[in-house]
Amino acid sequence: MELDLVFLSRIQFALTIMFHYLFPPLTIGMGVVLVYLGGMYLKTRDPAYQQAQKFWTRIFGLNFAIGVASGIVMEFQFGTNWATYSRFVGDVFGSALAAEGIFAFFLESGFLAVLIFGWNRVGPRMHFFSTCMVSLGSIFSSIWIVVANSWQQTPAGSHIVPMTREVLDEHGQRMFNENGELITAPWIIDGTPVMRAEVTDFWAMVFNPSTGYRLSHVLLGCFIMGSFFILSICAWYILKKKHVDFAKRSFRGALLLATVSSLLIAINGHQQAQNVYQYQPAKLAAFEGHYESDGSADLTLFGIPDAEAETVHARVAIPGGLSFLVHDDLSFSKPVLGLDQIRPEHRPPIWIPFISWRLMIGIGTFFILLTLFSYFLLWKGTLFEKRWIMWAYVASAGLAVVANQVGWVAAEVGRQPWIVHPPIVRGDDGNPILDEEGYLQYKMVEAALPDGTPYQRYAGLSTEDGVSKAVAAEHVAASIVMFLFIYMLLGAVWIFILNKKIQHGPDPPEEGFGESKTVNMFRLEGDREHQHRADAGLWDDTVQRDDTVQRDDTVQKTPGGDHD
Amino acid sequence: MIEAVNDLTLFADGFLSLSRNSLANIWFLLLAVLLTGYAILDGFDLGVGILHPFVARNNTERRLVMNSIGPIWDGNEVWLVTFGGALFAAFPEAYATVFSGFYLPLMLLLFALILRAVSLEFRGKVTSNAWRHLWDSAFFLGSCLATFLFGVAVGNMMLGVPLDPHHEYIGTFLSLLNPYSIVVGLLGVFAFALHGSIFLYLKTEGDFQQHLRPVMWRMYFVFAALFVVVTLWTTFTVPRAVETLHAHPWLWVVPILNVLAVLNIPRAISKGIEGYAFISSSCVIAAFVVLFITALFPFLVPASNDISNSLTILNASSSEKTLGIMLLIALIGMPCVIAYSAVIYWTFRGKVKLEETSY
Incomplete structure (x- = not known):
């Protein structure tokens, strides 16, 4: 069997980005919670806040470490596997990525050190400041990367132009004209001009038509991830009757964030769907399995899409629902452009977008119902006694992961066959102009060759043209095996350590930042003892680290009452 | 707010009066700055990783070694990430050519960097000798392999790589493992090991610190021997390196300072002023980067088969506009980065x- 380079490169990208994307939503979501806890501690000096802050910071640090390690892979992969794409988009995409490095990565990783290792080295104010910087850094990084991705979906502030290059003489020396300028010439290989996208207006590129909707969607998704992750762990503590006071407190805070985010993301999602329809109608049609452009459009709830027959079998639909969704049309009758008006070679695959889109919305709806019902029970005072609700929250962290993942899957697979989606040809009224065969048209760009022959190409880039030409399919297969191996290992160890930290639970509240005499003395003595044993060469097998000490985790009577 | 944004844009337009060629040259130098920052900072923590299994005698010492870089290695590695991002943004053609051309070595590099990162994170989480031993080995292997691959990459860039007219790499994986590049890789390993041993000496005290003294000496002698070999080898096999120095005689200051810095390391160690030894080893690493980029100029990726297929700095660069915007971003961002990095250190x-x- 011949290995397909494009297919393998896509598989590898999907594998590595999906693994990586387990972590950024967790760190972004939890970062906001840590800022809240740190701020509340500064304001009230209530040790319970600091107890929570310390516990969640430990888990945050673990998630962050794996996020960073798997993030480097993403940055390298544009060049290693998608070199042609990198050459095409580098001028536009690169400035966003460089800004991410300078503004976001340095901020995050620098202050993370203070956050995790600095408890005894800096005062509470500096610690809080560092927490804010880490959270800000993680949000910054999401901004730049979403800007770059949104530009790929709805390019703006850029144009596609033929490149020129300087000419070298036969010895490889530079050549200058009489004004001392380098001699350049159009770059044409085998009669094809080399073209790329270049920035014309930086801010128009940054605020391209989909950036705002997509960025708020991503951030709300991250808040949902972070809050349900915390809810999940707290619900488990409540079910197991461990650290109950701590758990209830954190639960209430996280529930507020989860409820607000779930409600907002529904409103935002509706607007975003309309934005997708306007700029990428093929994508929305694939989400909906929508093949009929004439008449009112129904909203499919369930069904089995069939790309061959251009229909959805066993369909359960709301009549005119899609007309309403897309046009806010209360008559439920306006037509919606369907896949029948997209050239077959420009249609996205249907199964994956159709299912992942439905899954995301289903989980989102479930979250809204769950959180609102929880508030009703909280008001009645019976929330924490309802075991089935608590079990639902334990499972909800997994659902939040799925929702975040499939949302991106729908967005990225729905963009196919393009890696950079070309704009649509529109009339003066802003509506798409169809070609004579009745298909939607994508913009072309023209360049004249020196001999006057015109040259045309799409104002975008197809995915299969984006891969690296210097890489062999076997090499990609080998690296997929490597990533599978290392990510399975990482994933297993992550879950193992996460479980350990959760089992260990929060330390009892203390009078923070070295102010408490007793706690500190205990620590100093502990250190001295460690040092003494180390000097005596006894360290290796006799001393266990703090978090490996097994505790008798029975019913907790007072806050922190289970400590030592 | 909108006005502020407009002002910024106007300010950015100021940079656009610079030609694409000047901006590309400025970015070539800025990338060298990022590379120097990375090599000096991550240099010592990679070095600490390389020495780890050889210097620590028990679990406490192993933890001391790892924790000497504990809070800072992550920030140091960000210099590499930013270097990668800046290369992508300023020289997309070079980024694409090198990253796809060096596919397998880069995959190994990623493997090494991930291994290293997680071994630091995971080692202390379970009290079991087998577990610790596993991650100790991973920490060493990751550090050593990453450093060696950096060296091999530099060696190949010095020699030039075979490119087609599309700037696509047409060599093989094995052709990257040529003798010259392997020796440059070894030089990298021992330079970082030396740098790391001095750092570790400065961060430790008592018996363990004394134990590190002979280690510094051993690393120094191996490094010095490789330094002589690579210098001679480069002079004979990479004529471009010497030509640039002849064309701009003031650049001779760099190799001269480099040699002085190399000689200052044993002086400082034997006098007991190890802080100066660390500064000297940092200077040596900085000088390596400067010599590397002078050998490259005006190319970014020289082609070994047909010089006209080379990627020059200009040909590899982004547009005037992007380079100008990025310069603005760097001028705003880098002073902040340096300021708070200093605070954290x-x-x-x-x-x-x-x-x-x-x-």
Whole structure:
């Protein structure tokens, strides 16, 4: 069997980005919670806040470490596997990525050190400041990367132009004209001009038509991830009757964030769907399995899409629902452009977008119902006694992961066959102009060759043209095996350590930042003892680290009452 | 707000009066700055990783070694990430050519960097000798392999790589493992090991510190021998390196300072002023980067088969506009980065101690 380079490169990208994307939503979501806890501690000096802050910071640090390690892979992969794409988009995409490095990565990783290792080295104010910087850094990084991705979906502030290059003489020396300028010439290989996208207006590129909707969607998704992750762990503590006071407190805070985010993301999602329809109608049609452009459009709830027959079998639909969704049309009758008006070679695959889109919305709806019902029970005072609700929250962290993942899957697979989606040809009224065969048209760009022959190409880039030409399919297969191996290992160890930290639970509240005499003395003595044993060469097998000490985790009577 | 944004844009337009060629040259130098920052900072923590299994005699010492870089290695690695991002943004053609051309070595590099990162994180989480041993080995292997691959990459860039007219790499994986590049890789390993041993000496105290003294000497002698070999080899096989120095005689200052810095390391160690030895080893690494980029100029990726297929700095660069915007971003961002990096280094100054939050 011949290995397909494009297919393998896509598989590898999907594998590595999906693994990586387990972590950024967790760190972004939890970062906001840590800022809240740190701020509340500064304001009230209530040790319970600091107890929570310390516990969640430990888990945050673990998630962050794996996020960073798997993030480097993403940055390298544009060049290693998608070199042609990198050459095409580098001028536009690169400035966003460089800004991410300078503004976001340095901020995050620098202050993370203070956050995790600095408890005894800096005062509470500096610690809080560092927490804010880490959270800000993680949000910054999401901004730049979403800007770059949104530009790929709805390019703006850029144009596609033929490149020129300087000419070298036969010895490889530079050549200058009489004004001392380098001699350049159009770059044409085998009669094809080399073209790329270049920035014309930086801010128009940054605020391209989909950036705002997509960025708020991503951030709300991250808040949902972070809050349900915390809810999940707290619900488990409540079910197991461990650290109950701590758990209830954190639960209430996280529930507020989860409820607000779930409600907002529904409103935002509706607007975003309309934005997708306007700029990428093929994508929305694939989400909906929508093949009929004439008449009112129904909203499919369930069904089995069939790309061959251009229909959805066993369909359960709301009549005119899609007309309403897309046009806010209360008559439920306006037509919606369907896949029948997209050239077959420009249609996205249907199964994956159709299912992942439905899954995301289903989980989102479930979250809204769950959180609102929880508030009703909280008001009645019976929330924490309802075991089935608590079990639902334990499972909800997994659902939040799925929702975040499939949302991106729908967005990225729905963009196919393009890696950079070309704009649509529109009339003066802003509506798409169809070609004579009745298909939607994508913009072309023209360049004249020196001999006057015109040259045309799409104002975008197809995915299969984006891969690296210097890489062999076997090499990609080998690296997929490597990533599978290392990510399975990482994933297993992550879950193992996460479980350990959760089992260990929060330390009892203390009078923070070295102010408490007793706690500190205990620590100093502990250190001295460690040092003494180390000097005596006894360290290796006799001393266990703090978090490996097994505790008798029975019913907790007072806050922190289970400590030592 | 909108006005502020407009002002910024106008300011950015100021940079656009610079030609694409000047901006590309400025970015070539800025990338060298990022590379120098990376090599000096991550240099010592990679070096610490390379030495790890050879210097620590028991679990406490192993933890001391790891925690000497505990709070800072992550920030150091960001210099590499930013270097990668800046290369992509400023020289997309070079980024694409090199990253796809060096596919397998880069995959190994990623493997090494991930291994290293997680071994630091995971080692202390379970009290079991087998577990610790596993991650100790991973920490060493990751550090050593990453450093060696950096060296091999530099060696190949010095020699030039075979490229087609599309700037696509047409060599093989094995052709990257040529003798010259392997020796440059070894030089990298021992340069970082030396740099790391001095750093570790400065961060430790007492018996363990004394134990590190002979280690510094051993690393120094191996490094010095490789330094002589690579210098001679480069002079004979990479004529471009010497030509640039002849064309711009003031650049001779760099190799001269480099040699002085190399000679200052043993002086400082034997006088007991190890801080100066660390500054010297940092200077040596900086000089390596400067010599590397002078050998490249005006190319970014020289083609070994047909010089006209080379990627020059100009041909590899982004447009005037993008380079100008990026320069603005760098001018705003880098002073902040340097300021708070300094604050963080200051926070974690002093001898390494094992605390509750240590690895």
